[in-house]
Amino acid sequence: MENFIFQNPTKLIFGKGMIAQLAKEIPAGKRVMVTFGGGSVKKNGVYDQVKKALAGFEVTEFWGIESNPKVETLREAIRLGKEKNIDFLLAVGGGSVIDGTKLISAGLLYEGDAWELVRKGMCTETVPLAAVLTIPATGSEMNNGAVISRKETAEKFAFYSNNPVFSILDPTVTFSLPKWQVACGIADTFVHVMEQYMTAPGQSRLMDRWAEGILLSLIEIAPEIVEKQDNYERMADFMLCATMGLNHFIGMGVREDWATHLIGHELTALHGLTHGATLTIVMPGLWRTLKEKKMAKLVQYGERVWGITAGTDGQRADEAIARTEAFFRSLGLPTRLADAQIGDDTIREIERRFNERNAAFGEDRDVTGTVARRILENCK
Numbered sequence: 001m002e003n004f005i006f007q008n009p010t011k012l013i014f015g016k017g018m019i020a021q022l023a024k025e026i027p028a029g030k031r032v033m034v035t036f037g038g039g040s041v042k043k044n045g046v047y048d049q050v051k052k053a054l055a056g057f058e059v060t061e062f063w064g065i066e067s068n069p070k071v072e073t074l075r076e077a078i079r080l081g082k083e084k085n086i087d088f089l090l091a092v093g094g095g096s097v098i099d100g101t102k103l104i105s106a107g108l109l110y111e112g113d114a115w116e117l118v119r120k121g122m123c124t125e126t127v128p129l130a131a132v133l134t135i136p137a138t139g140s141e142m143n144n145g146a147v148i149s150r151k152e153t154a155e156k157f158a159f160y161s162n163n164p165v166f167s168i169l170d171p172t173v174t175f176s177l178p179k180w181q182v183a184c185g186i187a188d189t190f191v192h193v194m195e196q197y198m199t200a201p202g203q204s205r206l207m208d209r210w211a212e213g214i215l216l217s218l219i220e221i222a223p224e225i226v227e228k229q230d231n232y233e234r235m236a237d238f239m240l241c242a243t244m245g246l247n248h249f250i251g252m253g254v255r256e257d258w259a260t261h262l263i264g265h266e267l268t269a270l271h272g273l274t275h276g277a278t279l280t281i282v283m284p285g286l287w288r289t290l291k292e293k294k295m296a297k298l299v300q301y302g303e304r305v306w307g308i309t310a311g312t313d314g315q316r317a318d319e320a321i322a323r324t325e326a327f328f329r330s331l332g333l334p335t336r337l338a339d340a341q342i343g344d345d346t347i348r349e350i351e352r353r354f355n356e357r358n359a360a361f362g363e364d365r366d367v368t369g370t371v372a373r374r375i376l377e378n379c380k
């Protein structure tokens with residue numbers, strides 16, 4: 001096990017009716033800006049609950065943070081927040097609204113342009129932020145990451161700031177999610193676990209089993225929740241799986257990969273593909289490409305998660321990859337570039353971008369532009 005420092009400062013407030021807790025959690029006298037996406041919260045009652053809970057506060061609303069939040073939109077929010085002297089932010093929505101609000105929280109205290117913050121990659125001078133989560137997927141509700149896009153240049157980069165001070169997770173608000181978003185949320189959670197798990201065995205028995213516990217839970221509930229979203233117990237499990245998938249609890253002392261995500265971000269930047277659907281295309285291809293290196297962990301995963309016990313290591317690894325791809329397809333998600341009409345020109349462009357940035361991703365920093373091209377060739 002490697003050395004590590006672990007601290008997760010987010011207070012989790014979980015369960016039915018918990019949005020009402022907002023009034024208690026936000027310090028009195030704060031000038032609050034509440035941020036939203038495109039309006040789903042108006043249809044499912046979340047907006048009304050938030051408005052009621054914030055009745056005693058001076059509130060400014062900012063609407064229109066889109067999926068894969070754009071710096072062009074967030075600049076508007078920062079301008080408005082500065083004008084209103086905002087000193088507390090409440091993100092009400094999915095990963096996109098929370099991520100976008102993380103950039104706003106840094107941008108409010110920054111003189112320059114918000115894109116500079118994104119390219120610096122890190123800014124911990126922020127206005128406090130909290131969240132009401134409406135879609136289980138990213139873990140943004142309990143981590144310090146954000147992924148921000150720039151429309152003008154078709155780019156998408158990760159940026160790190162501070163965790164939300166608290167996040168409210170009421171599983172009933174997920175009942176209105178479309179099937180596609182549930183499927184993408186399951187895939188995103190599954191791949192977050194994999195980015196922290198699928199390296200080499202023997203680093204931590206505990207981390208491995210926590211990770212496998214999340215994977216097994218997802219596989220068990222997935223068929224039910226993609227078909228029917230209003231089962232409280234199932235959605236509660238899904239919500240907690242997603243949060244635990246990327247709040248760094250399963251990453252203590254172990255090496256991490258993240259190359260699937262970094263290639264996936266390029267597919268979103270260039271084609272607008274939903275985040276979860278980029279991952280289901282890239283990860284099986286990455287495993288096919290780096291099978292030799294990841295063999296021992298693929299075998300462990302195959303045995304413990306899919307019950308694969310027969311054959312040579314190579315055959316067992318192939319079977320584990322095939323079972324994973326079949327699982328993604330069973331959720332209605334793409335697993336090949338052709339499923340998303342993505343061709344060779346995109347592969348060439350990603351290789352070019354990675355080379356230009358001197359990319360060296362993955363647990364061994366060996367996923368360069370050339371390796372990314374080989375991975376994408378294996379996603380055809």
Ligand code: NZQ
Pocket residue numbers: 036037038039040041044065066067068069093094095096097099134135136137138139140143145146147173174175176177178181185188246261275
């Ligand atoms: O905008 P509205 O109208 O609210 O609709 C949203 C949006 O269209 C809708 N939705 C959300 N909750 C709903 C709902 N519809 C009905 N009922 C509800 N309860 O769902 C759509 C997708 O929302 P979005 O926030 O974009 O989804 P997600 O949470 O998957 O976030 C994706 C973004 O997060 C980034 C991704 O790259 C992407 O930009 N990620 C953030 C991470 C982090 N901060 O740690 C890590 C991840 O790997 C990921 O990269």
Ligand code: ZN
Pocket residue numbers: 138188192261275
């Ligand atoms: Zn993700």
